[in-house]
Amino acid sequence: MSAAAPPKIRVEGLDAWFGETHAVRDVSLDVRPLSVLAVIGPSGCGKSTFLRCLNRMHELVPGGRATGKVTLDGEDLYARGVDPVSIRRRVGMVFQRPNPFPTMTIADNVSAGLRLNGWKGRLEEIVERCLRQAALWDEVKDRLHSPATSLSGGQQQRLCIARALAVEPEVLLMDEPASALDPIATARVEELMHELKARYTIVVVTHNMQQAARVSDQTAFFYMGELVEVGDTETIFTNPREQRTEDYVTGKFG
Amino acid sequence: MVTTHTDRAYEAELQELRDKLLAMGGKVEAAIELSVRAVLEREQAIADKVKTDDREVNRLEVEIDSACRRLLALRQPAASDLRFITTALKIVTDLERMGDLAVNIAERGIDLSGAPPLPPQHRLARLAELSEAQLKKALDAFVSRDAAKAEEVMRGDDILDALYLEIFNDLLTLMMEDSRVIRRATALMFVAKHLERFGDHAINLAEMVVFMVRGTDVRHPRSREQA
Numbered sequence: 001m002s003a004a005a006p007p008k009i010r011v012e013g014l015d016a017w018f019g020e021t022h023a024v025r026d027v028s029l030d031v032r033p034l035s036v037l038a039v040i041g042p043s044g045c046g047k048s049t050f051l052r053c054l055n056r057m058h059e060l061v062p063g064g065r066a067t068g069k070v071t072l073d074g075e076d077l078y079a080r081g082v083d084p085v086s087i088r089r090r091v092g093m094v095f096q097r098p099n100p101f102p103t104m105t106i107a108d109n110v111s112a113g114l115r116l117n118g119w120k121g122r123l124e125e126i127v128e129r130c131l132r133q134a135a136l137w138d139e140v141k142d143r144l145h146s147p148a149t150s151l152s153g154g155q156q157q158r159l160c161i162a163r164a165l166a167v168e169p170e171v172l173l174m175d176e177p178a179s180a181l182d183p184i185a186t187a188r189v190e191e192l193m194h195e196l197k198a199r200y201t202i203v204v205v206t207h208n209m210q211q212a213a214r215v216s217d218q219t220a221f222f223y224m225g226e227l228v229e230v231g232d233t234e235t236i237f238t239n240p241r242e243q244r245t246e247d248y249v250t251g252k253f254g
Numbered sequence: 255m256v257t258t259h260t261d262r263a264y265e266a267e268l269q270e271l272r273d274k275l276l277a278m279g280g281k282v283e284a285a286i287e288l289s290v291r292a293v294l295e296r297e298q299a300i301a302d303k304v305k306t307d308d309r310e311v312n313r314l315e316v317e318i319d320s321a322c323r324r325l326l327a328l329r330q331p332a333a334s335d336l337r338f339i340t341t342a343l344k345i346v347t348d349l350e351r352m353g354d355l356a357v358n359i360a361e362r363g364i365d366l367s368g369a370p371p372l373p374p375q376h377r378l379a380r381l382a383e384l385s386e387a388q389l390k391k392a393l394d395a396f397v398s399r400d401a402a403k404a405e406e407v408m409r410g411d412d413i414l415d416a417l418y419l420e421i422f423n424d425l426l427t428l429m430m431e432d433s434r435v436i437r438r439a440t441a442l443m444f445v446a447k448h449l450e451r452f453g454d455h456a457i458n459l460a461e462m463v464v465f466m467v468r469g470t471d472v473r474h475p476r477s478r479e480q481a
Binding site: 239240245 | 259335469
């Protein structure tokens with residue numbers, strides 16, 4: 001990956017609020033295409049809010065608003081007339097707790113987004129492709145019509161990733177995708193992120209620093225709403241520039 | 255830096271590692287001083303003490319190694335902590351070798367016991383002083399995380415090398431003039447060589463201290479230019 005490639009996402013002067021609370025302060029950074037950016041920082045540092053600004057989900061929260069510029073391949077997500085729903089199709093999201101649709105089967109969970117968008121084509125192939133990409137196919141291919149809730153937590157999370165992939169997004173946002181999973185399921189999700197970055201650009205929020213170190217190419221450290229430092233993950237964890245980053249990654253906060 | 259780790263047990267483990275390294279360094283400093291006295295004073299008892307004390311240096315090497323492994327496995331250290339621990343792992347190897355060199359020098363002292371001294375004695379004493387001072391300064395730089403001081407150590411090596419060469423030439427001349435001194439002169443030549451090597455290990459320590467403090471590797475600049 002050449003550093004000169006134009007960024008997939010460019011954030012410029014982003015501020016975000018919850019009512020009166022200024023949660024993200026004047027953040028600017030680039031996300032390289034087909035890479036994993038990890039966002040780390042202590043609770044309340046604004047990392048999840050930042051993530052939700054990348055697909056305009058933050059404005060769905062009561063009192064949530066954002067200013068500044070977020071571009072996807074140069075296109076301003078916050079420009080007048082942009083439909084947030086179309087943005088969320090291009091920028092998918094996976095949440096902390098696996099949240100499959102509980103009344104639907106495994107297959108229906110994957111295809112739910114497409115059916116909602118009025119897709120009329122053959123769904124079986126897409127379901128298989130997405131489950132394969134989410135590294136879940138071999139485990140569920142014989143029970144595609146069982147309820148999604150019959151899966152383990154780790155499988156449910158990969159099902160949610162498959163569901164996010166079905167609408168063919170360009171970017172995947174992951175908010176603590178493994179924090180509710182056991183170590184083996186966590187390792188599966190992390191391995192999956194490695195595979196997925198061949199096709200998708202990934203931004204992952206995690207409070208597990210070792211996870212950030214394992215999965216990401218670049219790491220951004222947030223503190224009290226500010227971006228303190230962003231750089232190559234190896235540099236952030238071996239020789240960061242900023243003292244606050246150093247203190248955080250060595251466990252000297254609070 | 256006044257900030258300490260939130261996890262106090264971790265902070266204490268790092269401090270313990272630092273203390274052990276310093277204790278080991280102090281023992282090696284004492285060993286080199288004693289070993290050269292054993293040579294200059296031809297005193298068997300001093301030489302024996304160097305050999306006994308070296309067991310303590312070896313024990314500390316093993317302890318420090320295992321403390322580093324434990325920290326790496328259980329604490330997943332990052333940034334300056336990671337650089338400190340990986341540096342510690344390398345520093346112990348050099349310190350242990352330096353301890354062995356002191357033993358080697360002491361053994362030459364045993365060989366020489368009872369034999370009359372040869373002229374380059376005072377230069378040998380000076381070389382020993384300089385080598386020991388290099389170690390002391392490198393250890394100080396390590397404790398105070400002072401990269402500039404470590405760089406002084408790195409620059410100090412030229413004097414040692416020059417002095418070693420002088421001693422070597424002196425001894426060579428002596429041997430050419432009088433073949434009866436060859437045995438004694440060769441022993442002293444080894445001592446000088448060991449002291450010069452001791453100084454080289456101090457340079458290694460200093461280079462690691464620079465890496466630990468700044469995160470930049472200053473070893474082998476020429477080899478890396480070619481790569």
